[in-house]
Amino acid sequence: MNGENTSQKNYEILISRQQLASWVEGLRENFQLIGPVGVKDEAEFREVFSFDEINPGYRSTMLPPGKTFLLKPEEEILSFDITPEGPVAKEPPLPHQKRVLFGVHACDTHAILYLDKVFLGAFPDPLYRARRENTLIISLNCRAVTEFCFCHLVGAGPFLKAQSGYDVLLTDMDGEFLVELKSERARKLFRIEGRPPEEKDWKRKEEMELELLKSFSKDFRADGLREVFLSRPDHPALRETAEGRCLSCANCVMVCPTCFCHDIYDETRVSRTGIKRMRRWDACQDYSFARVHGGNFRQERQARLRQFVFHKLDYEGQFGVKGTVGCGRCIRWCPTGIDLTEIAKEMMK
């Protein structure tokens, strides 16, 4: 458990809210500060100029921080001119903006670790890698959950258990903040005298988590889903949801923090100069997504919905973990309220 290793003790500190605020604001000297800002009933990650703008008690955002700031919705990966001698290409410069992503919840931190498997895996993506290396991730344990959250069922929250791959873990301890430094660079950047956490503080943290676990409303069993998925790919729960409610609008995929599919297309110009080759978020719910030479292998809406549900709740063979982190965004932002946990429950009956 946390705190047992004595050599780690210096990396765990309790500080006041004021101390945290001044440290975070101090980071702005070298970093662009991105944090959750309350907008209507939904927060939004955007650049902030003072700690007061940040709402550390935010519950969720429509767009996930990792996918939005590390894998941008759309970006230029190449530009080229078509000349009589052939195409002349130019690569864009690597992004060098240093950033702090403040207040990333456990689910969204797990989602970033998931994106790492895709974009830093067998074929590292230079643009993603540059942004990832330039971004300090300050995670924040949740103090409240939404009615859509199910991170507790897929091992992604509500308290962050991952020990690496991000920089700082914060826990709001009612007035104080528990700071756990998880990376070398965080230890270098954090030079604030605080109180070392005692046994009772760790206990309090544990109690807070147990308390929070009681407030979840989603409940389904994720184990054993694969067998059902494989044996009944045309289960009525899928078919009826697809035909009766699914709009194929792709909102679920767009707001998903782990949906990494992207399309590469050319922003063409009649002059045939300065053509931009763009990468943009793509969605398996689009009719054209699975269109290849000779046909479309997911012509039916049901096949597309199944792809999403299976990829989120199963597909452990791909990267060793499920494709979902239980943030519940796909449920929250579906215009017709399609709930993949309900589909799973229905299929497990």
Place this chain on the structure above:
Amino acid sequence: MPFSSGEKWRPRAGFFKFSCCTGCGFELAYFQRSLEDTLKSFDFAFFRLASSSGDFDSLLDLALVEGTVTEPFQAVELKKIRKNSAVLYAVGSCAIAGGIPAIKAGGLELEIEKRAYQKKLYRLTSIRPSVLGDYVKVDGCVRGCPPGRHDLEEALVSVLLDRKPEFIEYSVCVECKMKGNICLLVDEGLPCMGPVTNAGCGALCPSCHRACYSCFGLMGQANIPALKDKFRQLGLSGEEIERRFTLFDGLKLKK
């Protein structure tokens, strides 16, 4: 030679118009960033908005056609354009889905004529509205009202480079999310047509806090009954729902 960017090969193009507001033609003539390049790259044999002269009967590498067929002579012209053209793209909602001229598809022709013109109806030669695809083979659809920049450039470049055009085929929701707009339908219960509407506008209306009214027309495989159900749950009457779905897609939905 399609791959030369110089002026050695200039495909011959024509822009034709049937019943519509000429907004798509205007969009091409007003093609700010690319107008000069377009006129340099193409030899426009017929484009009324740009030049009053022009050869309607010219053989063409590319025909762009806007508007709905609502007059008998237009059907004859359209067939001729098709015969003369290697590639024919339908441009804009009127040509593709019926658009505004096809609002009348929802009623009886004579009754609508009476309402619109009251008298001297014998002078009218107007017929039931039809999309271009009812008369001739259409090689591609440049959707919009008027079309967005990407699809318009794509239509022209596809001919210059002799490749298939890659037109936008996803919902307005995708563009909204990419812009980070908080969803009007989910968050505020506004009857937004975004989930069934083809993108390309850059989520123009939702970005200005207005529900999408589907001017780009329905996207492929739009789940119409599901969104109608949703609108019913929001408290819209049957007529209000019908009007939203037939404003630009009157023809698609009447059949």
